[in-house]
Amino acid sequence: MAASVREKQAAALKRMLNFNAPPLKNTAAEPVWKVLIYDRCGQDIISPLLAVKELRDMGITLHLLLHSDRDPIPDVPAIYFVMPTEENIDRICQDLRSQLYESYYFNFISAISRSKLEDIASAALSANAITQVTKVFDQYLNFITLEDDMFILGNQNKELISYHAINKPDIMDTEMEAIMDTIVDSLFCFFVTLGTVPIIRCPRGNAAEMVAVKLDKKLRENLRDARNSLFTGDNMGASQFSFQRPLFVLADRNLDLATPLHHTWTYQALIHDVLDFHLNRVSMDESVGSESSPAGARPKKKNKKSYDLTSADMFWQKHKGSPFPEVAESVQEELDTYRAQEDEVKRLKSIMGLEGEDEGPISSISMSDNTAKLTSAVSSLPELLEKKRLIDLHTNVATAVLDHIKSRKLDVYFEYEEKLMSKSTLEESLLDIISDPDAGTPEDKMRLFLIFYITALQPTSEIDLDQYKKALLDTGCDLSPVNYIKQWKAFTKIAATPSNYGNSGVKPMGLFSRVMNSGSQFVMEGVKHLVLKQHNLPVTRILDNLMEMKSNPETDDYRYFDPKMLRGSESSIPRNKNPFQEAIVFMVGGGNYVEYQNLVDYTKAKPGKRVLYGCSELFNAGQFIKQLSSLGQK
Amino acid sequence: MAVDITVLFKASVKTVKTRNKAIGVGFDLPKEEIFKKSRPKHGFSLKAKEVISNITKLKDFLLQHRKDYVNAGSLISSDLTRMTDNERDQIDQDAQIFMRTCSEAIKQLRSEAEKQVIPTQIREHRGAVLDLIEIYLRGVCKLYSEQRAIRVKRVFEQENQRLVSEMSNLVDEVRQIEGKVVEISRLQEIFAEKVLMQETEIDSIHQLVVGATENVKEGNEDIREAIKNNAGFRVWILFFLVMCSFSLLFLDWYDS
Numbered sequence: 090m091a092a093s094v095r096e097k098q099a100a101a102l103k104r105m106l107n108f109n110a111p112p113l114k115n116t117a118a119e120p121v122w123k124v125l126i127y128d129r130c131g132q133d134i135i136s137p138l139l140a141v142k143e144l145r146d147m148g149i150t151l152h153l154l155l156h157s158d159r160d161p162i163p164d165v166p167a168i169y170f171v172m173p174t175e176e177n178i179d180r181i182c183q184d185l186r187s188q189l190y191e192s193y194y195f196n197f198i199s200a201i202s203r204s205k206l207e208d209i210a211s212a213a214l215s216a217n218a219i220t221q222v223t224k225v226f227d228q229y230l231n232f233i234t235l236e237d238d239m240f241i242l243g244n245q246n247k248e249l250i251s252y253h254a255i256n257k258p259d260i261m262d263t264e265m266e267a268i269m270d271t272i273v274d275s276l277f278c279f280f281v282t283l284g285t286v287p288i289i290r291c292p293r294g295n296a297a298e299m300v301a302v303k304l305d306k307k308l309r310e311n312l313r314d315a316r317n318s319l320f321t322g323d324n325m326g327a328s329q330f331s332f333q334r335p336l337f338v339l340a341d342r343n344l345d346l347a348t349p350l351h352h353t354w355t356y357q358a359l360i361h362d363v364l365d366f367h368l369n370r371v372s373m374d375e376s377v378g379s380e381s382s383p384a385g386a387r388p389k390k391k392n393k394k395s396y397d398l399t400s401a402d403m404f405w406q407k408h409k410g411s412p413f414p415e416v417a418e419s420v421q422e423e424l425d426t427y428r429a430q431e432d433e434v435k436r437l438k439s440i441m442g443l444e445g446e447d448e449g450p451i452s453s454i455s456m457s458d459n460t461a462k463l464t465s466a467v468s469s470l471p472e473l474l475e476k477k478r479l480i481d482l483h484t485n486v487a488t489a490v491l492d493h494i495k496s497r498k499l500d501v502y503f504e505y506e507e508k509l510m511s512k513s514t515l516e517e518s519l520l521d522i523i524s525d526p527d528a529g530t531p532e533d534k535m536r537l538f539l540i541f542y543i544t545a546l547q548p549t550s551e552i553d554l555d556q557y558k559k560a561l562l563d564t565g566c567d568l569s570p571v572n573y574i575k576q577w578k579a580f581t582k583i584a585a586t587p588s589n590y591g592n593s594g595v596k597p598m599g600l601f602s603r604v605m606n607s608g609s610q611f612v613m614e615g616v617k618h619l620v621l622k623q624h625n626l627p628v629t630r631i632l633d634n635l636m637e638m639k640s641n642p643e644t645d646d647y648r649y650f651d652p653k654m655l656r657g658s659e660s661s662i663p664r665n666k667n668p669f670q671e672a673i674v675f676m677v678g679g680g681n682y683v684e685y686q687n688l689v690d691y692t693k694a695k696p697g698k699r700v701l702y703g704c705s706e707l708f709n710a711g712q713f714i715k716q717l718s719s720l721g722q723k
Numbered sequence: 724m725a726v727d728i729t730v731l732f733k734a735s736v737k738t739v740k741t742r743n744k745a746i747g748v749g750f751d752l753p754k755e756e757i758f759k760k761s762r763p764k765h766g767f768s769l770k771a772k773e774v775i776s777n778i779t780k781l782k783d784f785l786l787q788h789r790k791d792y793v794n795a796g797s798l799i800s801s802d803l804t805r806m807t808d809n810e811r812d813q814i815d816q817d818a819q820i821f822m823r824t825c826s827e828a829i830k831q832l833r834s835e836a837e838k839q840v841i842p843t844q845i846r847e848h849r850g851a852v853l854d855l856i857e858i859y860l861r862g863v864c865k866l867y868s869e870q871r872a873i874r875v876k877r878v879f880e881q882e883n884q885r886l887v888s889e890m891s892n893l894v895d896e897v898r899q900i901e902g903k904v905v906e907i908s909r910l911q912e913i914f915a916e917k918v919l920m921q922e923t924e925i926d927s928i929h930q931l932v933v934g935a936t937e938n939v940k941e942g943n944e945d946i947r948e949a950i951k952n953n954a955g956f957r958v959w960i961l962f963f964l965v966m967c968s969f970s971l972l973f974l975d976w977y978d979s
Binding site for chain 1: 728740859
């Protein structure tokens, strides 16, 4: 897979916007204008990939929501990008009857059923608009790509496929079926876009297994149907040249409940945890008139500002996985380089602007040298401005994050949790931290306690438990997640030993480096500089075992599916003995950036391997706690 | 990868039609409607399409004559394809006028669109359409200005070439003259040398001649003396002889 999944999806979208013809590399081609109509799902898919400007470049003059009031715009072709749901189809039929546009190109995000197609046909007939319906396509794009190597399933109805929905005790079979179908549909679209048929491995006995079985069946059916197979010939494209098939690991959230609750220290994960980060967009309240002094900036007036963190932002791409202190330093460095460049331009400007005032410098500098410098300065101005904008953006975001860290003492939590997860000795007792009124919100304390509870090797005694519960109640926590975790522990006790989180070490950065860093604008007094040592979360370890074909009691029991094999495989014996070069990890029940970052770090350490991460939904710890509470209350 | 199900759609349409016929629900379309309803083309988009077709014509025209304009052909291009500078100027002028008309047309459309009372979406749409047309026009203008830049550069290059060749001619001539002058000076040197040599010889000859004259003078003197001496001598010899003969004669008388 030379092109990342994001590139493939973006290319597919661009093709669609070009009336499903391959885009011409024609310089100054005639503009053809069109209108784009999408529903909320389509909007979520398009927005991380294409900016409004790119849409404009492709000739999209207007982009509108399907269910909004739309005026008739005659003489314009309309491209629809919607999910084939009942209400969408109804609205489409209504559009056809009101004759809003000249011609219609329908693109359905996932495959549309025959009956719904007939509904559209009858509406078109009654409106006498058959000739106007120019093309109908199934796009198979029902997933959202956030990064080059990360994707999530749809965002709109994520409550339906959330962890809560999958694991609630009173779930009915029909509901479960519906959830599985949704997940499998999206995964199928994902593999169609990727153009490969993977080898599937999953653990036994949970939701992941059900998904794997269904996905295998669907892929198999599609491959057998030689006429309509989506994985043949010209659909494969470049991936035909990769001789190996990727490994698809389906994991269930229940394997590892501690990671979503974990406090984190890397930039992207922190933003997701602490600020409102959604589909690569950060929204935060910005207080006007406050300098970026971290301590005690009193907000004078709050505006809500939102920033897009995109793939074009070089700083973001470089530092989204770095530990936060590094990010702070880098922002400072970038600011310094920017100021130096700005001074250079200003200097040139002053030299050029002086006419006859200062004869000395002008005469001494040769003319040709100046013009060359001037042209380079002028052409680099837009870049400089863009850089300044990005630096401002990151300064604001990092300051906001820092505020949170300081007010909630997140570094303390992080350190403590790391120690808990690596089972090294604890310096302070849990009770102290929980009863400490300064450190963190009740939610933070609940997270810490849950991690402790999950990772404890020996079951805690009742007395201790009551003590903790009382302390938690004092700080205002809701105890229902604890009930759920208790149930979960009982359930998974049957399974193997609780996941080992690997040895990690956290060492506070030396005094020397702290002194060095005190010069930076972000004066992180009192915030310990913690250095992350590489450690593997359970998911990464499972992936490692499966990719390298290592034998491990955890993963030996995993089921093996190969949709390309002729007979239905019930065997768990993998036929392929070579380690895999590419893998896709999918977390059923939800995932977060901490896991993603861990996988990215793992991949970096192994050159030549590519790992994609996907999850059914992306939640931060707060949202996960809410789901646990509602589960615990049942 | 996207799957084209238009065929499926058309099949569904047929199914629905037959189903409707079977049920008896009919949409009795008057015969004329079988032909595609010609919807009244809206004024705006007509005009916009016109502007675009004009710009495309300009673009095609520019591209067509690009090769000749730039004169990228070999030196042996036939006179038919070669463009004179006049023709080039003509093209430049025409293109500029055309571009100006196009941008005027766009501005006009824009002001018209703003004056009209139309719903927001259509207004936005038209604004975006005009932006697109403008960008297209700008692209074509860029083509033209690139061409022009090449041509202007070419002209300067030619002049450069000419000046360079002239200068190099001058340089050659000057060098030749220099060579000749050097030769002359060398020859002159040789002459001077020879002349000096001759001077010394002439001097010596002069000396010799002076000596010779002296010698000759002295010789003359000596000869004169010698003659004198000779003459004197002869006189004495004669006297002697006479004496002798007198003596003889005496002697002879005596004896007798």
